[in-house]
Amino acid sequence: GLQYPFDLDPLPDAVIGGVGHAGGGLSRQLVDPAARISFAEVRDASLAQIDQSVLTAQTARRPWADTPPAQRAQVLMALADLIAAHVDELAAVECVNVGKPLSQARRDVLRAAGYYRFYAGACDKLNGDTIPLGPDQTAVTLLEPVGVTAHILPWNYPISTLARGVAPALAAGATVVAKPAELTPLSTLMVAKLALEVGVPDGAFNVICGAGEVGEALAAHPNVAHVTFTGSTETGRRVMQAASGPVAGVTLELGGKSPVVVWPDADLDAAAKGIARGIFFNAGQVCAAGSRLLCHADIHDAVVERVVQQAREMTMGHGLTDPDLGPLISEAQFARVEGFVSRALADGLTCVTGGQRAHVPDCPLGLFYEPTVFTRVPETSDIAQIEVFGPVLITQTFETEEDALRLANGTPFGLVAGIYTADTGRAMRFARRVEAGQVFVNGFLQGGDTVPFGGVKHSGIGREKGVSGLRAYLAEKSIVLSHG
Numbered sequence: 001g002l003q004y005p006f007d008l009d010p011l012p013d014a015v016i017g018g019v020g021h022a023g024g025g026l027s028r029q030l031v032d033p034a035a036r037i038s039f040a041e042v043r044d045a046s047l048a049q050i051d052q053s054v055l056t057a058q059t060a061r062r063p064w065a066d067t068p069p070a071q072r073a074q075v076l077m078a079l080a081d082l083i084a085a086h087v088d089e090l091a092a093v094e095c096v097n098v099g100k101p102l103s104q105a106r107r108d109v110l111r112a113a114g115y116y117r118f119y120a121g122a123c124d125k126l127n128g129d130t131i132p133l134g135p136d137q138t139a140v141t142l143l144e145p146v147g148v149t150a151h152i153l154p155w156n157y158p159i160s161t162l163a164r165g166v167a168p169a170l171a172a173g174a175t176v177v178a179k180p181a182e183l184t185p186l187s188t189l190m191v192a193k194l195a196l197e198v199g200v201p202d203g204a205f206n207v208i209c210g211a212g213e214v215g216e217a218l219a220a221h222p223n224v225a226h227v228t229f230t231g232s233t234e235t236g237r238r239v240m241q242a243a244s245g246p247v248a249g250v251t252l253e254l255g256g257k258s259p260v261v262v263w264p265d266a267d268l269d270a271a272a273k274g275i276a277r278g279i280f281f282n283a284g285q286v287c288a289a290g291s292r293l294l295c296h297a298d299i300h301d302a303v304v305e306r307v308v309q310q311a312r313e314m315t316m317g318h319g320l321t322d323p324d325l326g327p328l329i330s331e332a333q334f335a336r337v338e339g340f341v342s343r344a345l346a347d348g349l350t351c352v353t354g355g356q357r358a359h360v361p362d363c364p365l366g367l368f369y370e371p372t373v374f375t376r377v378p379e380t381s382d383i384a385q386i387e388v389f390g391p392v393l394i395t396q397t398f399e400t401e402e403d404a405l406r407l408a409n410g411t412p413f414g415l416v417a418g419i420y421t422a423d424t425g426r427a428m429r430f431a432r433r434v435e436a437g438q439v440f441v442n443g444f445l446q447g448g449d450t451v452p453f454g455g456v457k458h459s460g461i462g463r464e465k466g467v468s469g470l471r472a473y474l475a476e477k478s479i480v481l482s483h484g
């Protein structure tokens with residue numbers, strides 16, 4: 001039997017008003033997707049608890065907004081420290097619940113701590129403007145917290161996605177109701193408990209669990225001022241619709257089909273490493289995954305050969321053994337990936353590596369999938385247009401800058417784009433014209449969490465991370481003073 005290096009016994013199903021609660025709804029088994037055993041149980045919130053969580057956040061709004069900024073900063077800094085102090089336990093839980101490699105889970109936890117630390121530093125720098133209007137009038141603006149903010153989270157990066165929304169919201173003086181994904185609620189509940197220890201006031205940081213119905217009721221609640229959502233484009237649309245009743249603001253981080261362009265003048269070994277990591281880490285269950293490799297025709301085969309070699313060297317196993325790849329999170333996700341691959345094979349597309357379930361002797365039931373590469377895929381194929389959310393890379397070739405740009409922009413998505421080239425002018429021309437929220441030159445997803453992140457087109461609306469991540473949680477108020 002597996003020995004898990006944590007003890008979940010004292011964990012509540014919800015944290016509302018500074019108190020742990022048993023959920024009033026359905027009970028869910030949480031499954032370790034590598035071992036395929038259920039290792040914990042969490043209950044959904046009832047409808048009354050959803051309402052209660054928003055109302056308690058509404059009540060906590062004034063006192064938290066009125067807490068002097070430097071004091072809010074201290075609380076967030078203390079939370080960052082406490083999360084970092086619990087890194088072993090949090091990382092182990094995240095690793096088992098999501099199925100991700102332990103070292104990556106550990107990095108996620110430390111990134112989460114980093115968000116609380118970064119936004120702690122912003123608390124006392126949220127200044128408005130002064131606008132002189134002539135000798136008799138002066139306008140000033142205040143950046144006020146928006147009120148209650150809802151955070152609907154995905155299952156691929158639970159603890160860091162929580163932090164990148166909750167930290168700026170709390171820094172702004174807003175209050176929070178977070179709803180983790182139904183598959184991965186544990187780290188969110190753990191962080192909410194830690195928040196109580198460092199003096200986040202009761203009701204300022206609430207957590208309720210459940211699936212889509214709970215998320216939708218939360219997003220539609222009349223007292224929620226802003227909804228931050230990370231997930232699929234389809235669900236994002238529903239969240240936007242739900243939030244339209246109370247005219248709440250939305251930040252939507254949605255799907256992607258992100259292109260990575262490689263030119264012959266690039267360092268092909270370095271590019272192949274970045275490309276393999278960019279599509280296969282977290283088993284491809286990453287919204288920003290570089291899932292389309294666009295190669296100049298002259299070097300296509302050379303790049304593919306290197307990427308395939310990287311793919312074949314990747315180890316798979318239970319997250320706790322810290323392999324390169326863990327399993328896919330659920331049977332539904334596994335079936336989705338299998339479906340895309342079998343349709344591509346049926347369409348006669350060329351699969352040069354992977355394309356099937358992987359067997360890991362220590363985890364015979366685990367939902368592992370081999371890193372997979374399809375080459376020279378027609379633009380109109382589903383697998384070239386639709387997000388797979390698994391370890392599946394497709395390649396295409398181009399000859400000219402115009403071709404590369406047309407291919408890069410040829411999907412409904414616009415999250416991330418990458419380009420590998422030694423020609424800075426070419427990189428910059430591409431960066432300026434590609435439809436994406438962020439562009440990575442000679443690297444992929446490098447740069448860290450102080451850089452704004454978000455999408456255009458069907459990849460979303462609004463920005464998280466960095467100083468930009470505060471905007472969603474602040475309402476600007478103008479005061480015009482006629483003073484004679």
Ligand code: ADP
Pocket residue numbers: 152153154155179180181182210211212213214215216217219230231232233235236238239242
């Ligand atoms: P997946 O389909 O992979 O579970 P989703 O994008 O549907 O991904 O889920 C992301 C988050 O959105 C999860 O927390 C999920 O519970 C929540 N969710 C699902 N459906 C809805 C909905 N209609 N309204 C609000 N939240 C939802």
